[in-house]
Amino acid sequence: MAKEFTLKDQDHEARLIGRRVYISAFVILMLVIMIISRIFYLTVLQHEHYTTLSKSNRVKITPIPPIRGLIYSRDGVILAENKPTFSLEVIPEQIDDVDKIIDKLKEIISIEDADIDRFNKSLKKKRRFENVPLRLNLNKEEVALFAVNRHRFPGVDVVAGLNRYYPMSDELVHAIGYVARIDEDDVKQLDESNYSGTTHIGKLGIEKAYESLLHGDVGYQQVEVNAQGRVIRVLDRTSPKPGENLHLTIDLSLQRIAIDSLENKRGAIVAMDPRNGDILTFVSSPGYDPNKFVNGIDRKSYKALLSSKDKPLINRVIQGTYPPGSTIKPFLGLVGLDNGVRDLRDESWCPGWFSLKGHEHRYRDWKKQGHGYTGLHKAIMQSCDVYFYILAYELGINRIFEGLSQFGFGQLTGVDIGGESKGLLPSRKWKWEALGQAWYPGETLIMGIGQGYALSTPMQLAKATASLANKGKIIRPRLVSGTSNSITNEVDALPSIVEDKIIMSNNSYWGEIIHSMKEAVHGVGGTAWRSGLNAKYKFAGKTGTAQVIGIAQDKEYKKEEIAEEFQDHALFIAFAPVESPRIAIAIIVENGGGGSKIAAPIARKMFDHFMNNRDLISKG
């Protein structure tokens, strides 16, 4: 009975649903008829009206890309400009046989396979009536030659445009970076309407970091087009707003001195004004030519750059991480004083090595015969390793970590271009998390001479040195000091940023450490005494030599026996003049050997130039 009842109910429901389905079908049919009559109205009854409209549908809005802002050096030299260029462009729609035309063009203008490759690629992406570039950067002769033969090539034309150009080529590429064609990844992030006419975008360095300022705002024009879509005349125009010009802190003359004194060796040099954070020189050697990237670098050249042993693509200033070596000592000395572990008068006995109690291992001093009784002044001036082994041991890794953190080791410097590396300031916690191991006392010892896990970038060293020169005031390094409007030429200065101030338990410690660093340069027996000879001003410095490979206990470091890439890095940090510092420098010469011999003389040359021109500079 029950089953029969359900079945009957089901039947009733099926009939109900069926009825509703038929009603729906009827409604659908009515609506479809409505659509059809609407289409009939548009396509048949109003056909003529809309055909007329479509033929007169000729007003199009096209974007006008803004002109990219220029980049100037501190001394007013142009570092990135927009150069007029001429390219050979083809309108596929107007040509029957594109290959034949290209062959004919080859007779008067050189067209390489790479050009044809790129042409075929962009041909697929563009509409048939749009220009497709075939050859870029025509020279004047080629433009003239084409102009004479133009009648033979309908649908081909020379088009003028602007191309980003970096006159300094490889000298400043790591600071300025470059622009290149917008790719798919860029499209996802950028404001489509503002970039509707733009072909290039900043990819690296300042060009990338200041993209929004440099780019400007797009303009529009209303144009009348003919039936093929070609522009006949401009009806209305809203001008684009050109990008802002940037004024860099880079002092080009000092930059050149730094590059010349580095003599093409691998390395990095950063000079910074400790008063306002202005980066005066930014050298990462070797560099490469950014102009090659602007319109796409060919695969062969790119591969050569990638596989080069010198790794030119790496920005050594902010991405290169090196053991700080003995340049860490002044900072560690301060940490020791601040923590009250050591007094200025406390001396350690340096026999040329140091061993932990109950251990065989001898931690060597760079001076085999030892420094004898050594206090902090002497230890910094002569770079005594044993003194700092003992100091580090007494401080312990926790206090070292906290103390050095204040100077920005192991942290981003915040310089106004991206891609910075943090370096590494090791701690117990870090080692446990990264390596899953406990911290060994021996590792604390070698922290005392800036070896072991510790890694820092040249930018970090320069910033720390500037903080030292400032007696604790930490200034954020910057490459751009101001912007200017390209129409009104009004200059907007950007404020420099004071990040923090390091407070010592006794403010006189700063002077003591600075004094020892001055003695390292100008004192008798200082490690950099040769570089301080006959200077008309006084500067403070600290040499460093960073080991790239460990030397076995019974071996000695012999330069001749070691392959170049395993030789020591030469380091030097310094600032001048001692009384009121205006420039702080960090120098690293990869595999250069000793800091005093290789790195310190470079600083001297830069200081000499800077101090002679300082009136000029401070005005600029």
Added chain:
Amino acid sequence: MEERSLGQRLHVDFPLLFGILVLCVIGLIVIYSAGGQDINLVYRQAVKLLIALVGMVIVAQLPPAEIARWSFKIYVFGIILLVLVILYGDIGKGAQRWLDLKVFRFQPSELMKLSVPMMIAFYLSDKSLPPGIIRVLSACVLITIPVLLIAKQPDLGTALLVTAAGFSVLFIAGISWRLLVSMGVMAAACAPILWYLMHDYQKRRVLTFLNPEHDPLGAGYHTIQSKIAIGSGGFYGKGWLNGTQSHLEFLPERSTDFIFAVFCEEFGMLGVLLLLCIYLFIISRGLYIAINAQHTFGRLLASGLTLTFFVYIFVNMGMVTGQLPVVGVPLPLVSHGGTSMVTLMIGFGIVMAIHTHRRFLSF
């Protein structure tokens, strides 16, 4: 026992599949023309299409009883996802619709296009039909919750489709005419509140819909240009690849929401009649399956999904021909885009499952 056909064994309904494939081929042909003859665009769409077809066949394997059992869970899951989108979703083009699952991005509102009719069909088929006023009202609440969440993203087009999906099921279930009329009156009364909730760009769309010539270079541009494209196509059309309005870039969203205008310009009214025939074929097959389903759940769901499919077509054609506001609904199975394609195909997978899992018992 009855001999089972090939379609029954594969759980694929061949007439329906045929109609779908014809539409997809038409879609690819028009996309090639609308996308500036970019063959890569066609390849990409073809790949999405294949994925969607595979999804359809997989869903068709599920017995309807299983689908009914999962309805509630999927519904709750979808609501949670919608809330997550509002809290953590990605923002694109001024709306927050996407959930980034690292591997792929996912639009939970798409899920609701299927989940809401499933839920309503499941809820109503539980008791005998027609539903009383209490059940109708609770069904309305079940529809309104996701619709409000989607409208808040804001995605008016999808909110509209989800509403349509829910109410088609309610209508098929035999809701009384009196209730239907009073609900219509209430909806009309709610219109001012809806207006208040709308975003500026949505208000602008409605206003320009009422008077497109008002803002010819701004919001009204879409409608004016698409009417010109359709009208200039005439009865026979300008021929494939010969549309000027679309190719000269006067027409926006050529390969997605406004693809119907490109179709009209190139194939004319003749093409439209043919296209509508194919759509009607698919719809009538869907309704046939609904009537012949064995369970109330299947009947309700199959007809609800089929009616929603028609709403897609009607809203899209209405907006492209300038009869409805521009709300961002694609032309089903023809417009370029993967997400709506997958949803539609899975919907058809469910319809096929309802048809091919019937059991014939002899009494």
